[in-house]
Amino acid sequence: MDxxxxxxxxxxxxxxxxxxxxxxxxxxxxxxxxxSLPPHSVSGEITVQCIEGCIDITADGHSxxxxxxxxxxxxxGIMHGVIALQDSSALVTVALRx
Amino acid sequence: MDxxxxxxxxxxxxxxxxxxxxxxxxxxxxxxxxxSLPPHSVSGEITVQCIEGCIDITADGHSxxxxxxxxxxxxxGIMHGVIALQDSSALVTVALRx
Numbered sequence: 318m319d320x321x322x323x324x325x326x327x328x329x330x331x332x333x334x335x336x337x338x339x340x341x342x343x344x345x346x347x348x349x350x351x352x353s354l355p356p357h358s359v360s361g362e363i364t365v366q367c368i369e370g371c372i373d374i375t376a377d378g379h380s381x382x383x384x385x386x387x388x389x390x391x392x393x394g395i396m397h398g399v400i401a402l403q404d405s406s407a408l409v410t411v412a413l414r415x
Numbered sequence: 416m417d418x419x420x421x422x423x424x425x426x427x428x429x430x431x432x433x434x435x436x437x438x439x440x441x442x443x444x445x446x447x448x449x450x451s452l453p454p455h456s457v458s459g460e461i462t463v464q465c466i467e468g469c470i471d472i473t474a475d476g477h478s479x480x481x482x483x484x485x486x487x488x489x490x491x492g493i494m495h496g497v498i499a500l501q502d503s504s505a506l507v508t509v510a511l512r513x
Contacts, residue, residue, distance in 0.1 A: 318485065318486045318487075318488075319484060319485055319486075320464065320484055320485070320486050321483070321484030321485075322484075335486070336488055338460055338488065338490065339460065339491075340459060340460045340491070340510035340512065341460050341462065341488070341508075341510050343462060343486075343488070361438060362436055362437065362438045364441060364508065366418065366506075385419070386417060386418055386419030386420075387416065387417055387418070388416045388417075388418050388433075388441075388506075389416075390416075390434055390436065390439070390441070392436065393437075393438070408464075408486075410439075410462065410508055412438035412439050412510050412511075413510075414438065
């Protein structure tokens, strides 16, 4: 799968699931500047890797600003919200908890 | 965690574990051109994302050449070997199977 920066195509792209297997779910999140995902949680552990742009992830009341090439780990069940500070895409990997 | 390309520092770096949690293990693999990892397997599912350079992953007899920005999924238990075609680093995420 190709997860290079979308660059000029970013504004026309949407969040897509890349694959879901028995233990892992991987998606590419696309979020334009100023857009946000309201606080939510999933049961499994997550890594979020900023591919391009800049996103702010607030988890358990702490804000984490991720620039391109930075990766954040979130334990399972943690409430987290995301806001894009620039037009951004990120690779989200979820460990599916059984 | 910062997983930007190492660039000129690559030759001085080694493979490092970035973190290991209950469900996920994430490491940055550093492999110089011509170096290889002999065929091996782990029980959990894996994603390998080439960060820089170019690596060839042979899994179940099929060769997969990954350039920077490409990601490969491997099911758990699959025998796979890696050879670096250029000085390379890659992000390896393993879903720990319990």
